[in-house]
Structures are given as C-alpha cells and as structure tokens.
Amino acid sequence: MADLSALEICAGAGGQALGLELAGFDHALAVELDQNAVATLRANREWDVRSGDVADESVWNPKEYVGIDLLAGGVPCPPFSIAGKQLGAADERDLFAWAVELAGNVKPRALLLENVRGLSMPRFSAYRQHVKDRLKELGYWSDWKLLHASDYGTPQLRPRFVLVAMRHEDAQWFEWPDESPFVGSVGSALYELMAADGWSGAADWAKGATGIAPTIVGGSKKHGGADLGPTRAKAAWRALGVDALGVADAPPNSSHPRYFVPKLTTEMVARIQGWGAEPAYEWTFTGRKTTRYRQIGNAFPPPVARAVGTSIANALNRKGQPKDVADVENEVMHDHLYLALKATSTFLTERELVKLSGEKIDSATFERRMATLARDFVIDEVEQIEGRAYQLTGFKGFTGQADHERHARFAEERSRIS
Template sequence: MADHRLRLGSAVHPHRTLAQLQRVLPRGRHCQSSSPEPYLTCCHLSPHLGGTSDGDACSTLRTNRPRWNVIQTDIRTLDPAPCAAQWHRPSLLAAGVPCPPFSLAGKQLGAGDERDLFPAVLSLVSAFRPRAVLLENVRGLLQKKFASYRERILHALAGFGYAAKWKLLYASDFGVPQLRPRAVLVALEQDAFHRFSWPEPQFDTGYSPLMGDVLRDSMASQGWELADVWAGLAQRIAPTLCGGSRKHGGPDLGPSRARKAWAELGVDGSGLADSPPAPGTLLPIRLTVGQMALLQGFPPDWKFEGRKTSTYRQVGNAFPPPVARAVGRQIAAALTHTGNAVGTCDNPHTGKKEMPASESSRRPSPFTTPTVSM
C-alpha cells in the first residue's frame, strides 16, 4: 500500500483534526496489571472535522481525565518523531476514524472523500509501531464495495509486521441500549495475534438494558407525570444515534427514516431538548444530550464541554465506551498472556456486575481503562 504516503500529502486541507494522545499512568492509578510489565500505554486518536467542537472535545477529555496528555493538532501534518521519542512505544494505538466516507447516510466516497483519515492513521502506526492497533468505523465500511479498501488496510498493516482482522460488533451486546453496529479492526504483532479472541456478547436479549429503563429516572427527574408511560412505550433497543459532521446542520437524530424509528419510541427526533420534560409535557418528547450519552453507554458522571451542537456531536460520534472496554480487555489479555479476559461486566448505567451471555469462568483483564472515542 505504497500510495498511502502519496495520498497523505495530497489530502491535507485547512480543516482542523483532533488528535488525542494519551498515556495511561502506571499501575495503581489508571491501569492495573498482573503482568511483568509495570503498565500498558495507549495512544488514542480521535479525529474530528467539526470546527469548534475539536477544542471542546479536547476540553471534555481534560475535564474528565486531567492526568491524560491531550494534544489538539492535525494528524495529517503531525510530525510523529518527537511523540515517538517522548512516549517510546505504546502498547496500543486506538482510533475512531471519521465515518462520513463510508456511511450509508452519505455519498460513500471512501478514499475519494477528503475526510478519509485512514492513510494518516496508518502513517502514525508506521511511526509509533504500537504492539496493538484498534480501529473502528461504521458498518458501511464492511460492504462489498469497500472490500478492496479493507484489504489495502490489512496489507499495509501486514507490511508493518501485524496480523489483523475485521469484525462487526453490536453495542447492544455489551450493555448499551442501542443497536449501533460498528466495524472494528484489531491488529497485533504476530506472536500475540494467536492469543487474541473477540469479546463474546455480554448480554443475552433478555438481559440487555432497554431505552425506557435506562432513561426512566431522567425523564421523571423534573416531575413529568408521563415518565412511566413513556418508559413502557420505549421498552426496546434504541435506534443508532447519528452524530452528524461539519457538513451536517444542527443537532437532530438523523434523516427521516431514523426519525420515524424514534417516533415509535415516543421521541421527537427533529431536535434536542435543553432539559428533561417538565410537568404537562405531551408526547413525543425530545432527548437531552445527557440522555443521549446514557444511550451511548457513557457513565452518568461524564461531563461534556461545549454548546449543544458540539456536545451532541461528541456523544453521537463516539465509540460506545462499554464496547471499547470489552475489546480493549481482550487486546490486553493477548499482550499480557492472561488468556480470555471476558467475565462478569459492569452495567454502564448501574455500575453493578451483570452476568454475561456465557457463564464460563474467565480470568479478568489487566487492562481496565476504557478507550473513549470522542
């Protein structure tokens, strides 16, 4: 895939791109490890083309993770040499690559879209040479029309010494009350690749949190008398949240087809609310950014910086934290020789341990810090 470097040079535009590069602190702080290694490190790239939301997303990370080293820059022009020298070799490079080039809701221009940042991310993989790579994108990337594109990515990673594979994961299998299918790629060095296994679904259909149950307390928080009625109507997995982009307008829950699905759950998808419904509010209601964050699997205490449109995009474009955590634990297990890391998991909404779909006993993962793609 030698054309990556050529296309990288020709793809630079004035749009700013967010690169969040974090180092996980030593064991006993953000990362716990039973391996001989004192800690695992992570370089996390969260590309955005959302204008001012770039700075807001950085502020969000600094607010919630003040110990992380957060850098705002353009990853297409970033000189990786100083970073590589300072941070040495990361255990994991994780990236949520912009989705519009492959989204079913867009024109699906793939490599012809100026927002395609896979070449830039691969260049950083080449420079940093992490022990493992985690990339995620929309399900559209797994379509037949992008088969050659996916193969070029695998070929490039093979040239760097990695074995890699793609898989479709559903957020609802990991405690997120939203279907949200995602194309996920995991790449590891050859000696660790054979120890990696994808996380198994952690919730059977009968155990998966449902939208009405997750948002019921929030809906009732201002005294709305229809909260229980609405929660009963919304006893389903929510449709996939749409995060929007620079070329998309204000905050809403997607095109007309998506809004129809939300309407069946008693939700007005034409916009977002500033606060939960007050007494006297009639159905359908609008969701707040905070309620969207709960549907995305964020913990209730996670704080978002910026105005409504900016925070909406941060939430809607995220890789659900519970899914990232499940995959990250499996990667850590492969890197630290601890075997399959899946066991009982924390419900992201209650914090309680839940029984996974398979009750077989497994050893816990040493890598417990979730990767959050903003």
C-alpha cells in the same frame, strides 16, 4: 493502576478513551481536531491532549511514542458512510490508511481502529484488503469484525466495524470479546432522566419505550446537526415515543401533559451511548447543546471500547490460552478483480483480468467494478490490439505524503471538518 500505555488519535470526546482506560490502558497522549471535544477531554482527565490535525507533526511527534502498547483511534467516518457519499480515499477526512502507516512508524504492540458499518460493505472490499496486506507487510496479523453496541451492554443497535492488529507473538492470545447483550429497553435506560423534573407521564412513557434504540447519528459540520437522524431513524424513535426532530434543553417537567411526546436531552443521548449508567462511566461534556450532541453522537460507546480493549489487554498480558490465529480470524470479503490487478505488474485486458480473477462477469459489470476500484486506486489504461488494458499503479489514499492533495482540501475545508 494501568500497566499498559495507549496513544489515541482522533480521540473525539473520549468514548473510546474512557473504555480503554477501564480496560487497563493509561493514555500517554490523545490527539483531536475539534476544539469542543478537546475541552471535554481536558475537563475529565489530566492526560496530555493535543489539539490540531493529527497528521501534522507540528502538533505531535510520532517518534516520541515508538513502542507504545496500543495505537487506537476512531478515524473519521464520513469517507465510508452513506451520508458522506462513501468517497473513501477521495475524501480529505480519510485517515484510515494513514493510521496504518502510522503503526508502521510508531510500532505499537497492537492497533485498534473503529469506523462505521459502511466500511464493511462490498464497495470497500479492495480498500480493506489493501489495509490487511499493508499491515502484513509491516509485521502485523489483523482482523476485522462488525460489532453491535447492543451486544455489549449499550441500549442501541450502533454497528461499528472494528480493526484489531497485533504482532504475531501477541495475536495468538487474542480473542474477540464475548457478547454481553443489553438487558432492558430504552424506557428502562432513560426513565430516571426522563422523570428527573417531575413529569407525570415518565412511567407510562418508559413502559411504552420497549426495545433498544436505533443508532445515534452525530452528524458533522458538513452533514446534519442536533437531531436524531434521517427519516427512517426518526420513525424508529417515534415508535419508541420520542420526538426526534431536535434535542431538548431539559427533560419534560410537571407542566407537560402526561401523554406528551418528549425529545431527548444530551444527557439522555449520552446514556444511550453508554455513559453515566454507572459511576465508572460518568463523563462531563463541555460546550453548547449542538456541540455536546455531536461529541456524544459521534463517539465509540465506552462499554464497547472497554470490551474490545479488555480483549487486547488480555492478549498483551498473555491471559488465556494461545491458539492458531486463523481460528479467531473472520472471513474477509475479497475483491477478486483487485487481487488480479495486484498480482501482476503488466497491463492486462478485460478478458485476462476476468480469467485471472476467477469471476464470471459481463462487460458492463466489469466496467462498473473497475470504476469503483478507480475511486480508491490509480489504474492506468492503454489501448492495445487485443483491446483496452489495465494496470494497478498506486493507492489514492493519504498515507502521509507531503505532496498529497489531501492537504489542500483539508486546509480549504478545515472549518467544516469534524
């Protein structure tokens, strides 16, 4: 039996939840907005699953979960994805900073948040630093790491940017999981499913489908539907012998030509995501094909969640050897202009900020960088004798403010949010 408790926000269809369960966590609560994903969670486990906006305290009361062992979540990805235009704090779906504040209220022993690779890019270096600084204020050590699903037994690349935070007394026991690369190919992973209805070409297809899959793209109600991604991804699937223009209702059967180019079914997509390869990963998805595909495609692969969850559980149970947390922390890309702005409470000119930052940049680069920072932070400007001056006065992201514009945008867009 699990001896650690978990509270999961933005739980989706259960990829992270299943992985954490296999790592030894018992879910005290799972909260999810999408009704189809909620139905899937309830079809698979008898957890307390709440349906609705996770930031709405009428859906659940954070005060009831103070002291939980793990607060985890796969908060929405579009704010940091290229498909979502990388709006960051300006996107009504952005709950990353809110989740950090939730940790301050719930006071878990550990925090686990995962998101797309886009969050690791220079565009969000100041946002990431803001998150780390806030966690430090709340009493947590934290670290980011880019993980690839293929390094943890899953037959696709799927990079995910993962944040782990812990109280210092537990953090010294934490180690990122060792890699255990997937052995095989898309063909070997899917042969059984591709041959299930008697297609004579399944064996030849499997021999040609070498290598691992590109990242499964789940899409959203705003962007995309049930197909396997943009043009570049479709080309990669075609090289694997897969027609990526849509998802099939069933595998090819005996009536299909031997050298037919098949589409994947949702069951095959789930296998690529790490579900169903062995009994521990069996999972049932509810809803129509497109909703099933979105649930599967947007998930954190269960084997990856299990690997990270096991590392967290080991730290909380004090397994292994304690160490200096600096020895396991990855290098963080700092935005030195942001740090210069943050270091002072007065207005500074371009020349003063550049000097304080230690960077050598021209005026055009400075203006571009400041414009990027202004997408996530409130930066006041005044004209002085020495020229225009700047002061950092706030963070634009939603952290739980009752009067934040996120609420109006969320209400307006709710039917399209996923």
